[in-house]
Amino acid sequence: MHPIMHTIVVGILSYLVLIIVLRVSGKRTLSKWNAFDFVTTIALGSILATALTSTQVSLAQSATAFIVIALLQFAITFTSVRSRGILKLIKSQPTLLLFKGQYCDDAMQRERVVKAEILAAIREKGMADVEQVYAVVLETDGAFSVIGNAGEHDSALEGVEGLSKR
Structure with a gap:
């Protein structure tokens, strides 16, 4: 596939996958940012950029990466609600x-x-x-x-x- 056509097709599909992953992962992913949320957002953006510009990365790999980041964020936020130590690690105090x-x-x-x-x-x-x-x-x-x-x-x-x- 021609690199420009690859960027168009994978870009559209990756974007749709990212929207779906963000919607499924919940409001927390899109809330006001702390450092942890910022890192997650940058990682998702980096994955999308790589999917758009690299012919070496498949749509399946990009989708998997989106899901892995969303699952990691879910796991860490799920744990932080139950563990004061994890909460202190990812979120500062007012x-x-x-x-x-x-x-x-x-x-x-x-x-x-x-x-x-x-x-x-x-x-x-x-x-x-x-x-x-x-x-x-x-x-x-x-x-x-x-x-x-x-x-x-x-x-x-x-x-x-x-x-x-x-």
Whole structure:
């Protein structure tokens, strides 16, 4: 088969196989990314690119590779829900960056977050006064959570690194 025709045929079929594998593997595969999800996504993209450009790799090999990556992700996420050690290995802990209007300088430095990023997150939530912010948390996917009002308990902050020091 001519290399360009191979790319067209294998590309279309590989793309369809990838869509099917992603749909079957569930929402977790397409959720907000942590480092583990990022690696999985890059691996799937690399497999697709190889399938499209290499005449040495068959459609069956590409489909098998897609399935292997999806199964590995399923196995690891399945295990991480049941094992705290595996969870810690693949997912970082959310980190407290601002608490009761006060910046957590050590955490900001460790996470390489500057004050301007925290202020931008606060403004994005429609808030104007840092003193009225109860907490800003750097989530495991790199997003900022801004909590404006304190409740009776800090239950939503459970597991956030740095809270116990406050």
